[in-house]
Amino acid sequence: MPAVxxxxxxxxxxxxxxxxxVIRAGMMDYLRFMISWLGTYRPVAPLLAQALRHTHQTHLLELGAGAGGGTETVLAALRAQGVPDATITLTDLYPQPAAWADVARRTAGAIQGHAPPVDALAVPAGLAGFRVIFSAFHHFAPPQAEALLRDAVAGGQGVGVFEGAAKSWLEIGLALTVLPVAQLLLTPFFRPLRLSRLVFTYLLPxxxxxxxxxxxxxxxxxYPPEALLALAQRADPAGSYHWQAGQLRHWWGPRVTYLVGWPTVPAS
Known part of the structure; x- marks a missing residue:
């Protein structure tokens, strides 16, 4: 299938x-369930583990976390890759505290939410960790996407951008056909169960x-990999970071598009 x-x-x-x-939360609940159920981001664990070793860190700071979809899978995969102390803080401009509390409970606190809103383009200095963004980088137009990367560089923090798809007409077709059917079939199994989610899925869809x-x-x-690299190079004109971009294929077919970068000279 040709790329878009x-x-x-x-x-x-x-x-x-x-x-x-309430509608945004329902959409985020669906994305969290599907990304976790499908293990969408499991293939990025070796790459992330390598990046954490380069930066001497075990903590991830997730930007634009939504409801935290897939983060539990990433945590488990990182631990299997030799990062047993991995922890994750979830942040978003529109925090989802109820969903994050559920994730924190299931992971015994290894994943925690940060309640105040966080602008991914200007992360507060007190929020440290290797910055990651899953399924959300496309929300930013090129100037904002570049600013997000530049903010990580300015703070001397490693950064990883991951999109759980490839840019193809097939994936658009799935978004319009198969995935909505799955949403209708699986919504009653999303936890925690919310009456509002049922109303705005079945009565008023x-x-x-x-x-x-x-x-x-x-x-x-x-952004395809070449565009991600171009953004990174503009955000890091001094060339002080190691950058790599590409696609990783899941065992059952779909691909994850990624960009990762870390300082060539780690902070002491």
Missing amino acids: KLRLQVFEFEDLPWFPA IIPLATMWDGSVSILRM
């Missing part, structure tokens, strides 16, 4: 400040319709 070459900066509902929080739109637009907004 065009990048369109079309809006996503979840980015809009006025978008109802705003959650699945908005998810279909955002899922398709997400792929159109994605």
Whole structure:
């Protein structure tokens, strides 16, 4: 299936400040369930473990975490890769404290949420850790995407960008057909169970319709590896970081697009 070459900066509902929080939370719950269930980000664990060793860290600071989808899978995979002390802090401009509390409970506190809103383009100095962003980098237009990377460089922090898809027409087709059916079938199994999620999925199907739109637009907004590297080079004009970008294939077919970077001279 051919790749989608065009990048369109079309809006996503979840980015809009006025978008109802209850609908956004329902969409995030679905994404968390699917990404975790499918193990979407398991293939990035060896790469992340290598980056953590280069930066002498065991803590990840997740930006744009949404409901924390897939983070538990990443934590387990990192520990299997020889990082037994790995921990993760979840942050977002629109925090999801209920979802994060559920993740914290299931991981015995190894994954914790940071309640105040966090702008990924200007991370507070007190929030340390190797910065990662899963399934959210496409939300940023090129100037903001570059600023996010530049902020990590300015803070001397390692950074990893991961999108759980490749930019192809096949993936857009799945977002419009198979995934909405899965959403309708699986929603009753999402935990914690919320009446609002059932109402806005089945009685007034705003959650699945908005998810279909955002899922398709997400792929159109994605940066391919060469564009990610170009952003990194502009964010790091001094060349003080090691950067690499590419795609990793999951055993059952889908690919993860990634960019990782860390200081060539780690902070003492």
